Amino acid sequence: MLAGKLIAARIAGEAPSWSDLFDPVRLHPGVEAGGLLHNTAQVTRHFVGDRLRRPAHADSVDELPPGSGAVVRLGGERCAVYRAPDGRLQAVSATCTHMGCLVAFNDAEQTWDCPCHGSRFAPDGSVLHGPATRPLEPHDVPDDDRR
Numbered sequence: 235m236l237a238g239k240l241i242a243a244r245i246a247g248e249a250p251s252w253s254d255l256f257d258p259v260r261l262h263p264g265v266e267a268g269g270l271l272h273n274t275a276q277v278t279r280h281f282v283g284d285r286l287r288r289p290a291h292a293d294s295v296d297e298l299p300p301g302s303g304a305v306v307r308l309g310g311e312r313c314a315v316y317r318a319p320d321g322r323l324q325a326v327s328a329t330c331t332h333m334g335c336l337v338a339f340n341d342a343e344q345t346w347d348c349p350c351h352g353s354r355f356a357p358d359g360s361v362l363h364g365p366a367t368r369p370l371e372p373h374d375v376p377d378d379d380r381r
Protein backbone atom coordinates (compact mmCIF):
# COMPACT_ATOMS: atom_id res chain seq x y z
CA MET A 235 0.00 0.00 0.00
CA LEU A 236 2.84 2.38 0.88
CA ALA A 237 4.63 1.53 -2.34
CA GLY A 238 1.50 2.40 -4.32
CA LYS A 239 1.09 5.71 -2.51
CA LEU A 240 4.77 6.54 -2.94
CA ILE A 241 4.82 5.72 -6.65
CA ALA A 242 1.66 7.77 -7.23
CA ALA A 243 3.13 10.71 -5.27
CA ARG A 244 6.41 10.55 -7.21
CA ILE A 245 4.54 10.51 -10.53
CA ALA A 246 2.63 13.56 -9.36
CA GLY A 247 5.93 15.25 -8.43
CA GLU A 248 5.22 15.16 -4.71
CA ALA A 249 7.41 13.84 -1.92
CA PRO A 250 5.56 12.72 1.20
CA SER A 251 7.43 13.42 4.46
CA TRP A 252 8.05 9.70 4.98
CA SER A 253 9.43 9.07 1.48
CA ASP A 254 13.05 9.34 2.68
CA LEU A 255 12.58 6.04 4.55
CA PHE A 256 12.18 4.27 1.22
CA ASP A 257 14.82 6.15 -0.75
CA PRO A 258 16.97 3.54 -2.53
CA VAL A 259 20.07 5.66 -1.94
CA ARG A 260 19.40 6.10 1.77
CA LEU A 261 22.66 4.32 2.69
CA HIS A 262 25.30 6.39 4.43
CA PRO A 263 28.64 4.68 3.77
CA GLY A 264 30.56 6.98 6.12
CA VAL A 265 28.27 6.16 9.04
CA GLU A 266 27.71 2.50 8.20
CA ALA A 267 31.28 1.55 7.23
CA GLY A 268 32.20 0.71 10.84
CA GLY A 269 29.45 -1.90 11.19
CA LEU A 270 30.18 -3.36 7.79
CA LEU A 271 33.89 -3.70 8.59
CA HIS A 272 33.09 -5.25 11.96
CA ASN A 273 30.80 -7.86 10.37
CA THR A 274 33.33 -8.65 7.66
CA ALA A 275 36.07 -9.09 10.27
CA GLN A 276 33.88 -11.49 12.26
CA VAL A 277 33.08 -13.64 9.22
CA THR A 278 36.76 -13.72 8.26
CA ARG A 279 37.74 -14.64 11.82
CA HIS A 280 35.33 -17.60 11.79
CA PHE A 281 36.09 -18.66 8.20
CA VAL A 282 39.87 -18.76 8.73
CA GLY A 283 40.25 -18.92 12.49
CA ASP A 284 37.90 -21.85 13.09
CA ARG A 285 39.91 -23.94 10.64
CA LEU A 286 43.22 -23.06 12.30
CA ARG A 287 42.18 -23.16 15.94
CA ARG A 288 39.79 -26.06 15.80
CA PRO A 289 40.97 -28.73 13.34
CA ALA A 290 38.24 -30.90 14.89
CA HIS A 291 36.09 -30.42 17.97
CA ALA A 292 36.33 -34.08 18.96
CA ASP A 293 38.89 -36.72 18.14
CA SER A 294 36.42 -39.54 17.64
CA VAL A 295 32.71 -40.16 17.47
CA ASP A 296 33.23 -42.49 20.44
CA GLU A 297 33.42 -39.36 22.63
CA LEU A 298 29.91 -38.24 21.66
CA PRO A 299 27.26 -38.80 24.29
CA PRO A 300 23.66 -39.40 23.09
CA GLY A 301 21.86 -36.19 22.09
CA SER A 302 25.01 -34.25 21.24
CA GLY A 303 27.08 -33.35 18.22
CA ALA A 304 30.64 -32.37 17.36
CA VAL A 305 32.84 -31.65 14.38
CA VAL A 306 35.01 -34.72 13.82
CA ARG A 307 37.51 -35.61 11.12
CA LEU A 308 36.23 -38.59 9.15
CA GLY A 309 38.27 -39.78 6.21
CA GLY A 310 40.21 -36.50 6.21
CA GLU A 311 37.05 -34.37 6.06
CA ARG A 312 35.52 -32.25 8.78
CA CYS A 313 32.14 -33.73 9.49
CA ALA A 314 29.34 -32.61 11.74
CA VAL A 315 28.42 -35.80 13.58
CA TYR A 316 25.32 -36.12 15.73
CA ARG A 317 24.54 -38.99 18.05
CA ALA A 318 20.78 -39.38 18.47
CA PRO A 319 19.36 -40.24 21.90
CA ASP A 320 18.99 -43.86 20.71
CA GLY A 321 22.72 -44.00 19.89
CA ARG A 322 22.47 -43.80 16.08
CA LEU A 323 25.10 -41.64 14.40
CA GLN A 324 24.34 -39.15 11.65
CA ALA A 325 27.15 -37.40 9.77
CA VAL A 326 26.99 -34.44 7.41
CA SER A 327 29.61 -32.08 6.06
CA ALA A 328 30.64 -29.40 8.59
CA THR A 329 31.01 -26.85 5.79
CA CYS A 330 28.09 -24.42 5.61
CA THR A 331 26.50 -24.39 2.17
CA HIS A 332 26.10 -20.60 2.25
CA MET A 333 29.72 -19.42 2.10
CA GLY A 334 31.80 -22.19 3.61
CA CYS A 335 32.24 -21.44 7.31
CA LEU A 336 32.32 -24.36 9.74
CA VAL A 337 29.14 -25.12 11.64
CA ALA A 338 29.08 -25.85 15.37
CA PHE A 339 26.58 -27.88 17.37
CA ASN A 340 24.06 -25.96 19.45
CA ASP A 341 23.30 -28.22 22.42
CA ALA A 342 20.30 -26.19 23.58
CA GLU A 343 18.51 -26.22 20.21
CA GLN A 344 19.95 -29.51 18.89
CA THR A 345 20.94 -27.79 15.65
CA TRP A 346 24.05 -27.14 13.60
CA ASP A 347 24.58 -23.37 13.65
CA CYS A 348 26.84 -21.36 11.39
CA PRO A 349 28.64 -18.55 13.24
CA CYS A 350 29.18 -16.45 10.11
CA HIS A 351 25.68 -15.43 8.98
CA GLY A 352 23.38 -17.42 11.25
CA SER A 353 22.22 -20.33 9.10
CA ARG A 354 20.83 -23.23 11.09
CA PHE A 355 20.58 -26.86 10.10
CA ALA A 356 18.79 -29.85 11.62
CA PRO A 357 20.95 -32.80 12.76
CA ASP A 358 20.24 -34.46 9.39
CA GLY A 359 21.64 -31.37 7.61
CA SER A 360 18.36 -29.96 6.33
CA VAL A 361 18.06 -26.17 6.35
CA LEU A 362 16.04 -24.73 9.24
CA HIS A 363 17.00 -21.08 8.75
CA GLY A 364 18.88 -19.23 6.01
CA PRO A 365 20.67 -17.55 4.42
CA ALA A 366 21.82 -21.04 3.39
CA THR A 367 19.33 -22.66 1.01
CA ARG A 368 20.98 -26.04 0.45
CA PRO A 369 21.33 -28.78 3.09
CA LEU A 370 24.65 -29.91 4.53
CA GLU A 371 26.03 -32.75 2.41
CA PRO A 372 25.41 -36.19 3.93
CA HIS A 373 28.52 -38.14 4.89
CA ASP A 374 29.03 -41.80 5.71
CA VAL A 375 30.17 -42.78 9.18
CA PRO A 376 32.92 -45.40 8.77
CA ASP A 377 32.04 -48.77 10.30
CA ASP A 378 34.93 -48.67 12.76
CA ASP A 379 33.62 -45.34 14.12
CA ARG A 380 30.10 -46.66 14.76
CA ARG A 381 28.98 -47.83 18.16
Ligand code: FES
Nearest residue numbers: 330332333348351
Ligand atom coordinates in the same frame (compact mmCIF):
# COMPACT_ATOMS: atom_id res chain seq x y z
S1 FES B 1 28.68 -19.10 5.73
FE1 FES B 1 27.01 -17.73 5.74
S2 FES B 1 25.57 -18.69 6.99
FE2 FES B 1 27.20 -20.07 6.94
